[in-house]
Amino acid sequence: MASWLIRNAAVVTMDDDATVLPKADILIEGTDIAGVWPAGDAPREQHGTRTIDADGMVAMPGMINAHTHCAMTLLRGYADEMPLMPWLEERIWPFEMKLEEDDVYWGSLLGIAEMIRAGVTCFNDMYHYFEATARAALDSGIRANVSGVLLAFLPDAGERLENAIAFAKEWKDRGDGLLVTMLGPHAPYTCPNHLLDRVIEGAHEAGVGIHIHVSETKQEMEESLRDFGQTPVERLTDIGLLDVSPVLAAHCVHLTDSDIATLVEKSVGISHNPGSNMKLASGTAPVRRLLAANAVIGLGTDGAASNNNLDILEEARLAALIHKLDAGDPTVVTAQQALQMATRGGAKALGIDDRVGRIEPGMKADVILLDFHQAHLFPRHDIISHLVYAARAGDVRTVFVNGRPLMLDRQLQTLDEEEIYRQVGERLKRLVQ
């Protein structure tokens, strides 16, 4: 059993008391965090234990990207600053029509490489060719929740749904717990009730959760009220979708007070995606009201076509900033709350907070180290403040997932980036003409 001893790190535990240990040692044994001690108090290394001197570094739980479409890295910067429908109809969907399974595999690996480098140790994905994304995740060693996107307007929607249910069943136990499968009906407005009914049935059959976009735009809210006489949340409640567990609802920008009460009552996980919501001008999610109601909130990047990176530290900063502006109050959505969403909140939203999101003995060793011995992080008055308001994803130097090092001192351990760039470059010649 491989073991690693991280010595002398400042440790942001994200435990119940928001403890920050000024200098501590973390022992990783196999897939688990075996112990955390004040620096120097860890037991002497056993034969074979590898040691990292993390003096000047901050250790924290790996960040969780609670909503993305990983392979959309292929479309990074391909179409910006357009109104939503022309953006989808003229640029995104025609590109996606040409996608093949291996394009999604290599696009996913590109996104995974980016996320590992940014300290993201788990992502929740919804896209076409979901098996390719699952393979990419397993090949890289990252933790992932994967679901296929279901859109009723596709001619083979029924067949795709059955394939997605079969995938969810067959792949759910692969990868030593690193892979979790879900079903991914795109959104209430793209999925009629008969499709959602089968999704709910399939989720119960397969014993998996559901990942869905909910109330992203004002238009979605208005059309739902017009067409169904219900908000999207009311409609999903009515058909029983929110009784599946877990449900991850992405965006949740436009919510009534009653919607919020329902989401809390049903323990629905919410992915707040401030960067995408700003770039697409979708609106400001009611995060203050959600926090006040004790909702379960994580942070997501959405796809690289609407962000344009997969950087959860940046989302934490945006979350801490936009709600202050929106409220006209500098005291709301604190750095601590934003970092909580980026880690433990995301884990809870995905139903995996029994395993990850905290640095505590017994948790899976999804641990990252950031280099704080840098000008923009000096002096060190407040580590949590620095993480959210001053640090950058590039400050992440080392990343463990399930006890396995995926990056050591900025060197990726499981992926060949040059080969990823070569494969993506070749494929784009066909995709972009």
Next chain:
Amino acid sequence: MASWLIRNAAVVTMDDDATVLPKADILIEGTDIAGVWPAGDAPREQHGTRTIDADGMVAMPGMINAHTHCAMTLLRGYADEMPLMPWLEERIWPFEMKLEEDDVYWGSLLGIAEMIRAGVTCFNDMYHYFEATARAALDSGIRANVSGVLLAFLPDAGERLENAIAFAKEWKDRGDGLLVTMLGPHAPYTCPNHLLDRVIEGAHEAGVGIHIHVSETKQEMEESLRDFGQTPVERLTDIGLLDVSPVLAAHCVHLTDSDIATLVEKSVGISHNPGSNMKLASGTAPVRRLLAANAVIGLGTDGAASNNNLDILEEARLAALIHKLDAGDPTVVTAQQALQMATRGGAKALGIDDRVGRIEPGMKADVILLDFHQAHLFPRHDIISHLVYAARAGDVRTVFVNGRPLMLDRQLQTLDEEEIYRQVGERLKRLVQ
């Protein structure tokens, strides 16, 4: 005369046509950009010319921080998420009362080290012990506009003002054009007319411009209307302050249409500071209206106590994002416009656009190189989009100011960061008790 040849870079020129050269060579001779050619067409290197192979890199004009208080790096993360007045009265001002000249010198060097690393080649500063900031700038080789902060409530305000005028006169020609001096009356609400009259007179005497906070908060706007029957811009116009050239007005969050017309008519440079405005909940500046009126706009970080870093690339991203959200329109404030503010707009706002802000023969060689051969910047559909929506300050690898390399491949050439950390750490023991 030292010369450098940068080969094979993608060059973002920021010229009138927003040209991006896919692969080009840049020749630096002495302090100037001597020529720009398609890759391979540059003349052969003379004896002594040093060559940088910038294949996979993007070259662009150094970014300009149009409003900061550089030495406030000492206060980074020292007090966050507080209402403005308790923040100032209980935390910031008591700390600043203890400051000594050399604290400001070392705090300024810390901020300068951070800015060089982030590709910022020029900053516009207003603070106490301005000579220390000027010395720090000259010692580092960065370009700087420096003014002393003037606050009427300080008991020796009159003496400070005369010192600031003397400093502006004596230091204005130092540093081979790198140092520009200005006068820095803090804000209309902290400076009565008799002080501002002397500032205007002093600016004309010294032949320098003025750096001032204007209309940062709603309260400032309301109190100005209550106390003077005028907006802050109207009051400054009335007393003749806006006839000084250049005037850099920081923030400008709360403006009437008539204020905007005045700022444009008087060619006042505006520093838009979205990060600080969000963190302090000051409001959203009317940047769309200012752009439509052809106002001169740069980007500033404000001090590290209210940001909490000095990263203009991040400010460009925030500028491109918050106005889309504010307008409910994803097409406004484009990446191109945000990058323009970060470079050429800032230069124009500071009255130095004859020298910097573009990559063109005859301009001063303030040039930065960013490493684009990275997962989060791949594929390269659109370089301008990537700079604003996906890149990070840590992607900057090499920085020239006035033809002199201040950072080569992430190694600072003129500053000793370990000594800066040591000095700052020692001083904080006295300052924070």
